[in-house]
Amino acid sequence: MTDPLIRLRGIQKHYGDYHALRGIDLDIGRGEFFSLLGPSGCGKTTLLRVIAGFEDVTEGTVAIGGSDMTRLSPNKRPTNMVFQSYAIFPHLSVAQNVAFGLRKRSDLNNEARETLVEDALDMVGLDGYGARAAHALSGGQRQRVALARALILRPKVLLLDEPLSALDKKMREQMQVELIRLQRHVGITFILVTHDQEEALVMSDRIAVMFEGEIAQLAEAEALYRRPIDRRVAEFIGVMNFLPARANGDTVEVAGLGRMALSELQSQATTHGDPVAGFRPETATLLFDGQSHDGRVAEGAIAEVVYYGDMTYYDVTLDGADRPVRISMRNVFGRPVLEIGARARVAWSPGAVTLFR
Numbered sequence: 001m002t003d004p005l006i007r008l009r010g011i012q013k014h015y016g017d018y019h020a021l022r023g024i025d026l027d028i029g030r031g032e033f034f035s036l037l038g039p040s041g042c043g044k045t046t047l048l049r050v051i052a053g054f055e056d057v058t059e060g061t062v063a064i065g066g067s068d069m070t071r072l073s074p075n076k077r078p079t080n081m082v083f084q085s086y087a088i089f090p091h092l093s094v095a096q097n098v099a100f101g102l103r104k105r106s107d108l109n110n111e112a113r114e115t116l117v118e119d120a121l122d123m124v125g126l127d128g129y130g131a132r133a134a135h136a137l138s139g140g141q142r143q144r145v146a147l148a149r150a151l152i153l154r155p156k157v158l159l160l161d162e163p164l165s166a167l168d169k170k171m172r173e174q175m176q177v178e179l180i181r182l183q184r185h186v187g188i189t190f191i192l193v194t195h196d197q198e199e200a201l202v203m204s205d206r207i208a209v210m211f212e213g214e215i216a217q218l219a220e221a222e223a224l225y226r227r228p229i230d231r232r233v234a235e236f237i238g239v240m241n242f243l244p245a246r247a248n249g250d251t252v253e254v255a256g257l258g259r260m261a262l263s264e265l266q267s268q269a270t271t272h273g274d275p276v277a278g279f280r281p282e283t284a285t286l287l288f289d290g291q292s293h294d295g296r297v298a299e300g301a302i303a304e305v306v307y308y309g310d311m312t313y314y315d316v317t318l319d320g321a322d323r324p325v326r327i328s329m330r331n332v333f334g335r336p337v338l339e340i341g342a343r344a345r346v347a348w349s350p351g352a353v354t355l356f357r
């Protein structure tokens, strides 16, 4: 990236003895929708707060728009933050809540303020809601008020700390789509912190996956899903089936799947511990009654069936393997769901297998 908006170099953060960020180097582009994704405690919120200036770094530099901001306080940075708890004032109206985002701008007259508030409400789909009492809003509407307030002064960067985690599933999915639309519309850089891999995959241009204070992999959603760099990332992003493997020269023997050439595999990655082969549930298919298949077929027995209406997840213990693998199948009208204990034939492809060494 030749001209990133945000440039982090050598960021270290200690809380007393605890080493929360361990050497973060990261560039984030202008207009990018960027996510920091990782399990609880990996340091993603700390990193977001470092960018915002709410947290001092122990070592390293934070530059935004080409200027060093490492020692600047949050209100001197071109960033604004939306928190998980909406921080809405319930006794104020929607418009008053949004206007709170203008508190630093004493130069604006009332008319200019009203116009900015109306524009901001319009932006988040709340036009006409200005006079409503904030306490009478739904969770999703409150979150929009918080967004309008954060965006009213058009910061260069909007920082979002798990902004959707308090919403129910339907509302969360709706807000995800709206946030993407909003980000495209305003063109501001969004940095989202989430522990929800699906949310990160759906929303982001690029994702940094963090473990224990470090960035394990930085990539676009599809690359992250298809070519995880190690087993931790593969396990954290979606579901990956793992089977014990033994590499021997230019072939590899995988429990339940048999022997294949290393050159046939999708990719090879590093890992901690014994080598394993991994494949995603949707890259293999169960063959139903007498269905023939030209490619490779493994056999086994169905250990578990989870029916989701549109999908069924089958856990299949392949012959020669000691643990089941999950196969996800889209349900077809009129085709029966297989039962636990039934014999199963699984069509699979070496091109979908990653060897983790």
Ligand SMILES: Nc1ncnc2c1ncn2[C@@H]1O[C@H](COP(=O)(O)OP(=O)(O)OP(=O)(O)O)[C@@H](O)[C@H]1O
Pocket (backbone or CB within 6 Å): 015, 018, 020, 038, 039, 040, 041, 042, 043, 044, 045, 046, 047, 195
């Ligand atoms: N002010 C603090 N003092 C001491 N330790 C802290 C402080 N803030 C965070 N930590 C520790 O630093 C680590 C990283 O915290 P952080 O909040 O960045 O994690 P996170 O990945 O955002 O997790 P979560 O999703 O649970 O918020 C945690 O182990 C946390 O306990």
